[in-house]
Amino acid sequence: MKKARLLDPHCEAILQEYQDNLPRFREVEQEVKDKLRQTLADAGLLVAAIESRVKGYDSLAGKLELKGHKYKSLADLTDILGLRVITFYIDDVDKVASAVERLFDIDWENTVDKRKIHEIDSFGYLSLHYICSVPGFPYRFEIQMRTLLQHAWANMDHDTGYKSGVEIPKRYLRNMSRLAGMLELVDDEFSKIRIELTDYRRRVQALVRSGNLDEVSIDGDTFRSYLELEPFNQLNKRIAAMNQAEIQEVPLMPYLAVFKALGFKTLGDISNLIKDYSEGAYQIACYQIGLTDLDIISSSIGPQDLCIAYILKMGGGKAGIKYMFDQLNGESESNDLMAEMLLEQSKDLPFMKK
Amino acid sequence: MEIKINTQDSLTTAQLIGRLDTPASQEVSGDFDNLAQYAAGTIVLDCTELEYISSSGLRLFLSLRKAAASKGGKVIVKAINKDIRSVFMMTGFLNLFEIQD
Missing domain, CATH: 3.30.460.10 (Beta Polymerase, domain 2)
Known part of the structure; x- marks a missing residue:
C-alpha cells in the first residue's frame, strides 16, 4: 500500500x-x-x-x-x-x-x-x-x-x-557500548581459534606424512588425515584378489569410534594393528568369501576384519565383536547372531592358534 | 523374482520377493531404475521375503544408495534374513546401509 x-x-x-x-x-x-x-x-x-x-x-x-x-x-x-x-x-x-x-x-x-x-x-x-x-x-x-x-x-x-x-540516557548508551566491545572480542577469539585449529591440522598432517604416527593421538582430524594415506589399501587389495572382486570405496570415519573403543590412543596403534593382524584379517576374509562367488567388497572390509581378528585374539569373544557391530551399525540383536557366527568360524583359523 | 513398489508421499516401499541372483538382478534392474526416481525421499527395501542375494543384487542396492545420497534421501534395508545379513557383513557393506530388523 x-x-x-x-x-x-x-x-x-x-x-x-x-x-x-x-x-x-x-x-x-x-x-x-x-x-x-x-x-x-x-x-x-x-x-x-x-x-x-x-x-x-x-x-x-x-x-x-x-x-x-x-x-x-x-x-x-x-x-x-x-x-x-x-x-x-x-x-x-x-x-x-x-x-x-x-x-x-x-x-x-x-x-x-x-x-x-x-x-x-x-x-x-x-x-x-x-x-x-x-x-x-x-x-x-x-x-x-x-x-x-x-x-x-x-x-x-x-x-x-x-x-x-x-536522546537515550547515558547509562544505556554505556551498556550498549560494553556489549558491542564484548562482541568484537568474541569475533576476534573465534578467529583466533580457527587460525590455531588450522595450524594444528597442518602440524598433524606433517607428522602423519613423515610417519611419526606414535606421536599423533587419535581424533577426528588426525584419523581423517591418516585415511588419506589409504592405510588399509594393501589388505583390501589382497582380500579382493581372492575373488577378483572390485573394491567399492565407502566412508571409513565410523571406524574412529571402534578404534577408540578398542583403547587405541595413537595412529601408531592402528599402524601396529595393520602390521600384526593383517594375516588374521585375511584368514577371516578367506574363510568367509573365498568359497563364494561374491566379486564386490567394500573398502571397510580391511578395518572390519582387522578389528575382528584383534578382538578375538585378545579374548574379547562374542561380546567384543557384538560391541564392535553395535558401534558401527547401532545396537541390534542381529549383531549378537553375527558375533556368534564369527566366533564359530574363526576358532579353528591358524592365526587363533599361534 | 518379484518387486512390488508402493509410494506414499516421500516414502517408497519396495517388497523384494524371491532370489536376487545374477539373472534375477538383470531382470529387475529396470525396477531399481524406477525406484531411483524416488531417491530424494526414503526408500524401504523390504526383504522379508528375499531369500538370497548375489554380488549383482548387492550392486543394485549400492547404486540405489548412491542415488539416494546424491539426492539427499536414504535407503533402509528392512528384515534381511541371517544369510543375507552375513553377505552384507562378509563384503563389508553392513554399516553402509541403515538396516532395520
Missing part, C-alpha cells in the same frame, strides 16, 4: 524514475547475488547468509520527504539496491571484500569502511560498506559485509533505537 504523501515535483520525478526502473533493479539484484554466491562458493568461502533487497516505494518516499533536496536524480541514491554478506569469521569479511572488488566496479570516493572511522573510545557499528556498479546499469548499489555477531549487534541496535536520534 502506498501511503499518500505530499512531495514536491522534483521528488515525484525521482519516484517515477524509480518505478520505471524497478524491474531492472530486480534483475540486477538477482544477477549480483548469483555472481557473489558463485564466486564465494568457488573460493570455498562458507558464509552465513547473502541477503538482498530492493528498497520499497514507501521507504524511498519517506526518505525523499525528509531529504529529497540532497539528490539530483535517482542515480544519487546508492541504497535502492542493497546486498549484505554475513560471514562467520571476522577475517572472512576482508576476503569477501576482495571478491567484491574483483567482481564489481567500486566507487571508492563514497565507499566507507565503518570499521576504521570509529573514535578510539567508541565501539559499535563495525561494518564494511562498498558502493558498487556493474556495466550497463546506470545506478549504483551497496554491498554490506559483516560478521554474524556484527549483524546481531546491528539488529539489536536498530531495535533499541540507539541510532534514532532520540
Whole structure:
C-alpha cells in the first residue's frame, strides 16, 4: 500500500524514475547475488547468509520527504539496491571484500569502511560498506559485509533505537557500548581459534606424512588425515584378489569410534594393528568369501576384519565383536547372531592358534 | 523374482520377493531404475521375503544408495534374513546401509 504523501515535483520525478526502473533493479539484484554466491562458493568461502533487497516505494518516499533536496536524480541514491554478506569469521569479511572488488566496479570516493572511522573510545557499528556498479546499469548499489555477531549487534541496535536520534540516557548508551566491545572480542577469539585449529591440522598432517604416527593421538582430524594415506589399501587389495572382486570405496570415519573403543590412543596403534593382524584379517576374509562367488567388497572390509581378528585374539569373544557391530551399525540383536557366527568360524583359523 | 513398489508421499516401499541372483538382478534392474526416481525421499527395501542375494543384487542396492545420497534421501534395508545379513557383513557393506530388523 502506498501511503499518500505530499512531495514536491522534483521528488515525484525521482519516484517515477524509480518505478520505471524497478524491474531492472530486480534483475540486477538477482544477477549480483548469483555472481557473489558463485564466486564465494568457488573460493570455498562458507558464509552465513547473502541477503538482498530492493528498497520499497514507501521507504524511498519517506526518505525523499525528509531529504529529497540532497539528490539530483535517482542515480544519487546508492541504497535502492542493497546486498549484505554475513560471514562467520571476522577475517572472512576482508576476503569477501576482495571478491567484491574483483567482481564489481567500486566507487571508492563514497565507499566507507565503518570499521576504521570509529573514535578510539567508541565501539559499535563495525561494518564494511562498498558502493558498487556493474556495466550497463546506470545506478549504483551497496554491498554490506559483516560478521554474524556484527549483524546481531546491528539488529539489536536498530531495535533499541540507539541510532534514532532520540536522546537515550547515558547509562544505556554505556551498556550498549560494553556489549558491542564484548562482541568484537568474541569475533576476534573465534578467529583466533580457527587460525590455531588450522595450524594444528597442518602440524598433524606433517607428522602423519613423515610417519611419526606414535606421536599423533587419535581424533577426528588426525584419523581423517591418516585415511588419506589409504592405510588399509594393501589388505583390501589382497582380500579382493581372492575373488577378483572390485573394491567399492565407502566412508571409513565410523571406524574412529571402534578404534577408540578398542583403547587405541595413537595412529601408531592402528599402524601396529595393520602390521600384526593383517594375516588374521585375511584368514577371516578367506574363510568367509573365498568359497563364494561374491566379486564386490567394500573398502571397510580391511578395518572390519582387522578389528575382528584383534578382538578375538585378545579374548574379547562374542561380546567384543557384538560391541564392535553395535558401534558401527547401532545396537541390534542381529549383531549378537553375527558375533556368534564369527566366533564359530574363526576358532579353528591358524592365526587363533599361534 | 518379484518387486512390488508402493509410494506414499516421500516414502517408497519396495517388497523384494524371491532370489536376487545374477539373472534375477538383470531382470529387475529396470525396477531399481524406477525406484531411483524416488531417491530424494526414503526408500524401504523390504526383504522379508528375499531369500538370497548375489554380488549383482548387492550392486543394485549400492547404486540405489548412491542415488539416494546424491539426492539427499536414504535407503533402509528392512528384515534381511541371517544369510543375507552375513553377505552384507562378509563384503563389508553392513554399516553402509541403515538396516532395520
